[in-house]
Amino acid sequence: SPEELDAMITAAKRTLGERAVVMGHFYQRDEVVKHADFIGDSFQLAQQAKAHPEAEAIVFCGVHFMAETADILSRGGQSVILPNPAAGCSMADMADADSVEECWADLMDVFGPHATDAHGRTIMGEDGEPLASVIPVTYMNSSAALKAFCGRNGGIVCTSSNARTVLDWAFGRGQRVLFFPDQHLGRNTAKAMGVPLEHMPLWDPRRELGGNTAQVLQDSRVILWHGFCSVHKRFTVGQIEKARAEYPGCTVIVHPESPMEVVDAADSSGSTDHIRKAVEAAEPGQTFAIGTEINMVNRLAAEHPEHTIFCLDPVICPCSTMYRIHPGYLAWVLEELVAGRVVNQVSVAEDVAREASVALERMLAAVP
Ligand code: 13P
Numbered sequence: 434s435p436e437e438l439d440a441m442i443t444a445a446k447r448t449l450g451e452r453a454v455v456m457g458h459f460y461q462r463d464e465v466v467k468h469a470d471f472i473g474d475s476f477q478l479a480q481q482a483k484a485h486p487e488a489e490a491i492v493f494c495g496v497h498f499m500a501e502t503a504d505i506l507s508r509g510g511q512s513v514i515l516p517n518p519a520a521g522c523s524m525a526d527m528a529d530a531d532s533v534e535e536c537w538a539d540l541m542d543v544f545g546p547h548a549t550d551a552h553g554r555t556i557m558g559e560d561g562e563p564l565a566s567v568i569p570v571t572y573m574n575s576s577a578a579l580k581a582f583c584g585r586n587g588g589i590v591c592t593s594s595n596a597r598t599v600l601d602w603a604f605g606r607g608q609r610v611l612f613f614p615d616q617h618l619g620r621n622t623a624k625a626m627g628v629p630l631e632h633m634p635l636w637d638p639r640r641e642l643g644g645n646t647a648q649v650l651q652d653s654r655v656i657l658w659h660g661f662c663s664v665h666k667r668f669t670v671g672q673i674e675k676a677r678a679e680y681p682g683c684t685v686i687v688h689p690e691s692p693m694e695v696v697d698a699a700d701s702s703g704s705t706d707h708i709r710k711a712v713e714a715a716e717p718g719q720t721f722a723i724g725t726e727i728n729m730v731n732r733l734a735a736e737h738p739e740h741t742i743f744c745l746d747p748v749i750c751p752c753s754t755m756y757r758i759h760p761g762y763l764a765w766v767l768e769e770l771v772a773g774r775v776v777n778q779v780s781v782a783e784d785v786a787r788e789a790s791v792a793l794e795r796m797l798a799a800v801p
């Protein structure tokens with residue numbers, strides 16, 4: 434029963450003490466979140482992964498790319514455990530390493546490694562070194578292999594809370610950016626920085642069919658991969674109009690994985706932690722229409738009865754893979770740890786981890 438699982442998790446955690454740290458993303462269900470030692474957005478959880486050298490194990494209640502990141506950043510002999518190994522992210526799966534390598538090879542054919550002006554002369558950066566023609570930027574929601582790709586090609590990782598800072602970093606080093614996997618975060622961030630839409634082509638792997646002509650590529654500032662989040666693409670401008678009609682004066686906040694028109698029609702957009710902070714900072718009696726995953730929205734509503742809080746999407750919109758972390762799996766992996774066994778470990782190969790950590794550390798260094 435839920436009560437028995439709850440008691441099992443509590444007992445196992447008590448026995449383990451500091452030997453295990455449980456981390457939880459905001460999208461996890463309440464029955465899991467209540468046992469988390471740390472809850473946060475994906476950037477905060479990446480920072481936390483480095484902060485617990487005393488623990489033998491990090492039990493990561495989130496999705497696979499987050500657990501991989503924790504493993505890469507916590508290279509101190511700790512085991513990172515994903516209670517259910519089937520908890521992936523469909524967006525992360527939309528950029529596989531082979532396709533990105535092919536795209537990169539195509540781009541290097543077109544541009545060469547260094548930025549050039551209209552006369553073909555190499556453009557120098559402020560540090561006196563040639564600017565790169567393209568800087569690869571991967572959203573945290575990607576495999577360790579893609580983070581490694583960025584690490585060895587002068588690139589960097591970003592999350593939804595620091596995408597703008599990271600793009601600034603990239604534009605300081607290169608003429609343009611290849612942004613993957615989430616086209617929406619890339620487009621929304623670059624648009625907010627003033628990059629015109631016509632300079633943000635979607636990468637078209639069949640270039641000969643007419644999408645990315647050489648001129649389109651030459652004029653590009655941000656080349657967008659075609660990935661998206663199946664949860665956030667459900668939000669629409671119509672839902673926002675309906676919320677504003679039914680609740681005049683309501684505040685609409687959406688996650689930047691939402692489509693551009695939705696972000697434009699909202700009052701603000703930002704990471705899961707941005708959404709949480711906006712609600713917490715508001716005077717009592719506000720109404721919030723929120724465009725993000727339902728477990729988080731329902732929890733905010735329960736924790737803030739002084740406000741009216743609802744999800745923009747009237748049809749339930751859970752992240753089905755986050756939801757795969759059932760308390761039963763959490764109880765099991767913790768009890769195995771008590772018995773001295775590590776199960777469902779996420780372990781990134783040493784060479785991949787080394788290159789991926791370069792791109793992750795660049796992000797951690799770039800973000801104030
Ligand atoms: P945050 O970094 O905002 O927590 O987002 C992670 C995510 O997967 C959103 O869909």
Ligand code: SF4
Nearest residue numbers: 522523524662664752
């Ligand atoms: Fe991936 Fe979307 Fe789920 Fe976030 S909400 S983990 S992007 S599928």
